[in-house]
Amino acid sequence: MAAIPGRLFGIGVGPGDPELLTLKALRLLRAAPVVAYPAPEQGDSFARSIVATWLENGQREIAIRIPIQPGLPPAAIYDAAAAELATELDRGNDVALLCQGDPFFYGSFIHLFARLAGRYRIEIVPGVPSITACAAAASTPLVTRDEALAVIPATISEAEIARRLGESDAAAIVKLGRHFPKIRRVLRELDLLDNALYIERATLPNQRVAPFSDVDTGHVPYFSMALIRRRGAIEVNE
């Protein structure tokens, strides 16, 4: 007789500080017989490192190895990972799939979700995303009152970034990395350079917060962000 299929939990583990795990994430990841997480082709998984102290000896671990390269990884990577997770689910095992930040906010989880949704019971546990973590780290409000917020990936074209930024009250430009020089050009052209903060590795011990204009182009990791407020700081009388 076939087992009742297991459930897949897409678990946001937050931006990096292990204490920014939610109580629900902690409960579910400790209870699952199988814990899966994205990892580079070689080396350690960032998502796993966030919860490392909570993992139990008896849990089976599945590293979903994703090559780091410009552009999207091949669909075959996700096809194979989805198949491996499906095998566990078909055995009746619940799987906790760890996602740095939030599962549905630019997560590679989304590619696995797209392949498994409808076939299995999937529950998403939201996590603290990078944008609110960066705002907290920088002690700067993300968005308030009647402001609209634009979240813009640095990967899109310069013209498109300029257009979106030009219309925003407040903006977060995510995935800076090698796109940093492009973003600096756009901010300078729009005269927004002095309204921009740079945040790197928010909530980790080596976190860095700096005026955007102070940052050296050569050393910008993928996990970095710019926060821009058109009106500058929040006023007391707002």
Next chain:
Amino acid sequence: MAAIPGRLFGIGVGPGDPELLTLKALRLLRAAPVVAYPAPEQGDSFARSIVATWLENGQREIAIRIPIQPGLPPAAIYDAAAAELATELDRGNDVALLCQGDPFFYGSFIHLFARLAGRYRIEIVPGVPSITACAAAASTPLVTRDEALAVIPATISEAEIARRLGESDAAAIVKLGRHFPKIRRVLRELDLLDNALYIERATLPNQRVAPFSDVDTGHVPYFSMALIRRRGAIEVNE
């Protein structure tokens, strides 16, 4: 001799499910001698209700009573609340100020932060914001790959909402409440009605998720949101 001033912690307590509290939020709110939170003029505080089981008997509680009305509350409300918090801080007491969702994502906390920043040590503890909680509740990715996300308050003008929506890959319209009919008009005009989901009281026991077009205009609470994806569902081959 004057006491060393206390620290103010702006603590995100998440969207409503008490289990979506972070470990850090829990540690800090239990350790603080004073716990403050926004509350309506009469009745209970939503932020307090989220953490009610964790509050200790000996903690002093300060309810910051904010009238519910269209438009902004008077600045005097925040001035008085900031003064009350400052009194505690001047006594050397740490204050845990609870914020539903995330403190820097449309939080009333921002008005108190603006009044106390620079005078006291303030630490922000980011929380799970409503946008990621609603995406999880609706089992729909918020934003992926090279998409930009627009977060739009329903309180702004119809023309401005239409303009921002018209240019968005993905959007969250927050603070629906009495603005619901206006948002429905805009979505219909842009032919986005079938791409919109409605989420109310995400992560609470009375959570509701529905196609936007199924929702009855007359019963829309402030804590509701529309999520819109221009491309519709995420495709497996993306």
